[in-house]
Amino acid sequence: DTEVTQTPKHLVMGMTNKKSLKCEQHMGHRAMYWYKQKAKKPPELMFVYSYEKLSINESVPSRFSPECPNSSLLNLHLHALQPEDSALYLCASSQDTGTYNEQFFGPGTRLTVL
Amino acid sequence: DAKTTQPNSMESNEEEPVHLPCNHSTISGTDYIHWYRQLPSQGPEYVIHGLTSNVNNRMASLAIAEDRKSSTLILHRATLRDAAVYYCIPSNTGNQFYFGTGTSLTVIP
Numbered sequence: 001d002t003e004v005t006q007t008p009k010h011l012v013m014g015m016t017n018k019k020s021l022k023c024e025q026h027m028g029h030r031a032m033y034w035y036k037q038k039a040k041k042p043p044e045l046m047f048v049y050s051y052e053k054l055s056i057n058e059s060v061p062s063r064f065s066p067e068c069p070n071s072s073l074l075n076l077h078l079h080a081l082q083p084e085d086s087a088l089y090l091c092a093s094s095q096d097t098g099t100y101n102e103q104f105f106g107p108g109t110r111l112t113v114l
Numbered sequence: 115d116a117k118t119t120q121p122n123s124m125e126s127n128e129e130e131p132v133h134l135p136c137n138h139s140t141i142s143g144t145d146y147i148h149w150y151r152q153l154p155s156q157g158p159e160y161v162i163h164g165l166t167s168n169v170n171n172r173m174a175s176l177a178i179a180e181d182r183k184s185s186t187l188i189l190h191r192a193t194l195r196d197a198a199v200y201y202c203i204p205s206n207t208g209n210q211f212y213f214g215t216g217t218s219l220t221v222i223p
Contacts, residue, residue, distance in 0.1 A: 004157075031209060042201065042213035043158065056210060090157050097209040099146045100165070105157030 002027060004106035006091050012112045015081060021109045023074040023091030029104070031097045032074040034066060035090040037108070043090055049074060050097045081113045116141040116204035118214035125220045132189040134217050136202035139183040146205050147178060149187045151198040152216075158201065161187065197221045 004025045013019050023032065030051050035043040048056035049068045063085075065077040074091055088108040094101040119137040126132040138147065148163040162169055162176045164185075169176040175188040189196055201216040 033211075035211075042199075042216055043211075045210055045212060048208060048210060050208075056208060092157075092211075094209055099144060099205040099207065099209050100163070101205075101209050102148070102160045102163065103158075103209070103211060105150075105159070107157050 002104060004091055004093055004104050006089075006106035006109050008109060009107070010110050010112075012114065013078065013081065014114050015083070017081075018077070018079045020078065021076040021089055021091075021111075023076075023093075023106055024072055025093040025104070026072055027093065027104065028071075029093035029095055030071060031094045031101070032068060033092040033094075033103065034074070034076055035092065037088040037090060039087075047076075048097065055097070078111075081111075083113050086111055086113045116145055116206065118202050118204065120200075120202060120214060120217045122215065123218045123220065125222060126189075126192040127222050128194060129191050132192045132196070132219065134187040134189075134200050134202075134219065135184065136186070137184045138202065138204050141182055141204045142206065143182075144207070147176070147182075147185050148203045148205055148211070149174070149176065149185075149200065150203060151196075151200045153198045158213075159198075161200070163205075192219075192221045194221050194223060 034046040037043040047066045067075040091106045092103040149161040150158040152158045177186045199216040
């Protein structure tokens with residue numbers, strides 16, 4: 001199974017809501033990533049987890065809270081978002097954080113903040 | 115982080131070869147060069163990667179300059195399904211991917 005799954009596919013939330021995005025892989029990968037992609041722009045790295053520990057936070061606002069409860073699962077908790085946070089949120093995984101490793105991307109969750 | 119420069123857009127006729135260039139003059143000695151492509155409304159898809167030598171796989175070939183400051187992705191026979199945005203990404207320590215603006219490839223039937 002070489003697939004990264006993301007749920008939900010689409011999410012609409014208000015600025016006062018709390019919601020979570022979920023990402024799952026069953027390839028035994030020990031590195032997982034969150035990216036944000038605005039329309040017609042390239043993906044931007046948000047967080048990197050290595051062996052279930054947060055290793056990189058690209059100065060992301062605290063209204064985005066990542067969590068890696070186990071090696072297969074990565075969550076992104078959302079709270080008090082702004083309309084400008086509307087974007088495609090992509091999850092990826094790789095064997096580990098070695099530079100030679102291919103990253104496998106999920107299809108993304110399209111988030112709309114009203 | 116190594117910065118990349120790619121043409122904003124390119125066109126190719128169907129079944130013709132396509133050469134997509136990338137300049138990464140600030141790449142460090144241990145950064146691999148990854149190429150990904152992204153179709154509309156999909157996540158990026160791996161195409162190929164390499165360090166110093168030219169690389170081939172079933173999708174494409176990667177030609178890396180001897181000084182590693184540039185590389186070229188070669189699609190041997192473009193098909194309509196190859197129309198996508200192509201990104202070259204030097205991966206640094208920690209396998210962090212910093213995407214540039216990429217090249218939007220249009221394939222003309």
